[in-house]
Amino acid sequence: EAGVAQSPRYKIIEKRQSVAFWCNPISGHATLYWYQQILGQGPKLLIQFQNNGVVDDSQLPKDRFSAERLKGVDSTLKIQPAKLEDSAVYLCASSLDRTEQFFGPGTRLTVL
Amino acid sequence: KNQVEQSPQSLIILEGKNCTLQCNYTVSPFSNLRWYKQDTGRGPVSLTIMTFSENTKSNGRYTATLDADTKQSSLHITASQLSDSASYICVPRGGSARQLTFGSGTQLTVLP
Numbered sequence: 001e002a003g004v005a006q007s008p009r010y011k012i013i014e015k016r017q018s019v020a021f022w023c024n025p026i027s028g029h030a031t032l033y034w035y036q037q038i039l040g041q042g043p044k045l046l047i048q049f050q051n052n053g054v055v056d057d058s059q060l061p062k063d064r065f066s067a068e069r070l071k072g073v074d075s076t077l078k079i080q081p082a083k084l085e086d087s088a089v090y091l092c093a094s095s096l097d098r099t100e101q102f103f104g105p106g107t108r109l110t111v112l
Numbered sequence: 113k114n115q116v117e118q119s120p121q122s123l124i125i126l127e128g129k130n131c132t133l134q135c136n137y138t139v140s141p142f143s144n145l146r147w148y149k150q151d152t153g154r155g156p157v158s159l160t161i162m163t164f165s166e167n168t169k170s171n172g173r174y175t176a177t178l179d180a181d182t183k184q185s186s187l188h189i190t191a192s193q194l195s196d197s198a199s200y201i202c203v204p205r206g207g208s209a210r211q212l213t214f215g216s217g218t219q220l221t222v223l224p
Contacts, residue, residue: 004155042116042201042214043156091155100146101212103155 004104025094116215135202
């Protein structure tokens, strides 16, 4: 069974630029999560989708972050404009029934 | 507010030695607790899950314990191997929204 796919794996941008990350969850998993993991910390939930609807986006900085899952499968997370403090690993996870979450390898973002 | 504290923050041991990682949490009401292993550059992978009725659960050389009364959990690694070098993250689930709360992790380094 293929795992959660994410791309790109690494991204370096300058502050105030825009960036987008892509996630393809495990086939059949209705729930998709985006996390931000700052170095030395645990993952922090940014947004949770159930199919193509948002379940929880309470910790998403909506002035600069946006995410969509238009067809209830793939998802994109966008940052516009990026700030230095956005440097982190962005993890995507999916789950079949909101129990165990399966994580992708993450995208490491560096904002200069 | 749900919180998770893990100790030690980092640990260095020699190959073949045992170690125990600690987790204290304040999640209430409590649903379950997972320990994740996160290799460098990878997403977290679940090692064990424990409900409030379980005191001990093993997965190979990993043994997790849970004391739901004192809200403490531990992860014991027996006969450590170089491949055990990783961050180990404690994640209780609970609260009114049955949310996950990620600890900051213990960074374990196993030296030959």
